[in-house]
Amino acid sequence: MDLRDRLVRVGGELVDSEGIGALSLREIARRAGVSHGAPRRYFPTHLELLSAVAREGFTELAARAEAALADGPGGPRARLSVLARIYLDFAVERRGRYELMFRHDILNSGYLGLRDTSLPLFHLLTDLVAQALPSHTPAPSPEVVAAALWANLHGIAELWNWGSLTLATGAADPGSFLEAALTAHLGPTPGGDA
Amino acid sequence: MDLRDRLVRVGGELVDSEGIGALSLREIARRAGVSHGAPRRYFPTHLELLSAVAREGFTELAARAEAALADGPGGPRARLSVLARIYLDFAVERRGRYELMFRHDILNSGYLGLRDTSLPLFHLLTDLVAQALPSHTPAPSPEVVAAALWANLHGIAELWNWGSLTLATGAADPGSFLEAALTAHLGPTPGGDA
DNA sequence: GCCCAGCCGTAGACACTGTCTACGGCCGAC
DNA sequence: GTCGGCCGTAGACAGTGTCTACGGCTGGGC
Incomplete structure (x- = not known):
């Protein structure tokens, strides 16, 4: 090898x-x-090696998302829930890797290459959001909602990994925050809770 | 000195x-x-010095929040908007400091002392959320909403500082994400947009 | 007034880091 | 068979955090 x-x-x-x-x-x-x-x-340089490690993380995260979204069709909202869960699980399971992937102070040199690897994931998110957005009200663009949702997911992932969410609320699982974020940014689930 | x-x-x-x-x-x-x-x-140890620097950041952030909330009474929702703006402005203006304050991999040793400095800020957020939460529906506890809102704010701050939000949406100011987060977690503003 | 103890900062050593450079060894082409 | 080029080695260098031995200064007891 x-x-x-x-x-x-x-x-x-x-x-x-x-x-x-x-x-x-x-x-x-x-x-x-x-x-x-x-x-x-x-x-x-050392940082370019770290960038390659981070990039490997992005490709694995994308692969996980693709695999999870492949088998079940489901509505866009359900698929978004799956995608968010995948994201959060990755951040928790592969904590060190996830931290590295978003340490922009380290990865600036290899950042261009990283962007190519992470952008498809964001596009996937944007597409799903565009399908899931309710058609009432002058909704903001899917990009904006997707970015807002991503920011929320990222914040949940970090605070959860630090234990801050458990400390502040006693929650034993980040799933409730995840669903709350989805509901907050996309509106209530049209088809009920499940 | x-x-x-x-x-x-x-x-x-x-x-x-x-x-x-x-x-x-x-x-x-x-x-x-x-x-x-x-x-x-x-x-x-080096890390204890860094913890002290981070702690100073928390006290200054708390001071900013207190000063901004002192003069105008305003409704709880307006005060939350001010608090969120203070938080975001701090993260953007004092970017390095903000990063340090949330680098838990560095600050674990001095974390107990840090928690004492950052908890009052979270309690302030929780109190305001408790006042601002609409009384309809079986709303989740203020702690949970406050934590969710905080996670969202933190995510916005980080993604904004990385330029990811600008890259993804072209936004020139994080304020729209901030207001979207408030609306998403607290419901639409009861008194209109201003 | 002197002397002594304790605090405070200095300075050097140590192991470790990332980067740079000179070197050798091996493998394939001619 | 010889030569060139790729690949990995090994040592040097400046920088880091930590540890330790040392000096100097100040304040209190006699």
Whole structure:
């Protein structure tokens, strides 16, 4: 296997298990069994390696979303609920990776490449929102609603991971916040609660 | 002036102007005009110094909120709008500081002290939400709505600072997202738009 | 007035980090 | 068979956070 891919994979396992603080260049190189100078042949800088690890996270998140949305047709609102759940589950399960994926202070250099990987996900969200939006009232554009919903999801994910939501409300599961966010931004579910 | 206070102040100026990456222990010591070992007398660890800088941020945010809410009485919904705006403005103006304040991977050691400083702000939010919540429907508890609103605000702040909201929607000001979040979580404004 | 103790900051060492550079070894092309 | 180029090694360098030994200054007890 290519050393380049191996480095990204090792970095991914490392950030998934040990968190963002363990992602030093030399540690990745050690775990990949090469010297500390080897990664430089493929990633001119430490941050570019981290960007590649983050990008891998985006592709996996997109794959999860695609897989979950593939089998059941369902209405757009139900699909949005699934998508939001996928997003939140990813953020909680792969906490370190999720943090890395949104650490823009780290990833600015590789940001252009990252954007290409994360934009399709946002477009998927926008499309679903456009289908799910009620047709009454002068609703704002789907992009705006999708962005607002995304901001809400991201905030829930971060606060949940910090324990702030549990601390403030005693909630044992972020699902209620998720559904509240969907209802808040899209209106009440047309077909009932389920 | 106490060296302890000077270090916190210098660190605060540094994170406000240069961002979180510039906040090394030795750089703070240099700018304070002392040797790199001096801070250790007051902060056993680099992270505890950073926690103190973050705490100063929370107290200033609380002071801003208090000042803004003091002069005008206004309805609870209007006061919530002011509070949300204060929060968002702080996050945008003091971007580095805001990032630091919510970098829980850094601040875990001083987290207990931080919680004491940030909890009153959340209680203020909860109180206002309790007053602003419409009395129809089996509304969820004010804590839950306040937490959901906070999560939304935080998400807006982060995505806005990253430029993601501008990129996705072309918006030139985060205010529309802010008002949308208020409406989404509290229901439409009873007294109109203003 | 002197002396001594304790606080405060200095300075150097240590392990670790990311980056840069000079080097060798191996493999394929000619 | 020889030569060139890719790949990884290894060491140097500046920077970091932490730890420790040291000096200097100040204030209190006699």
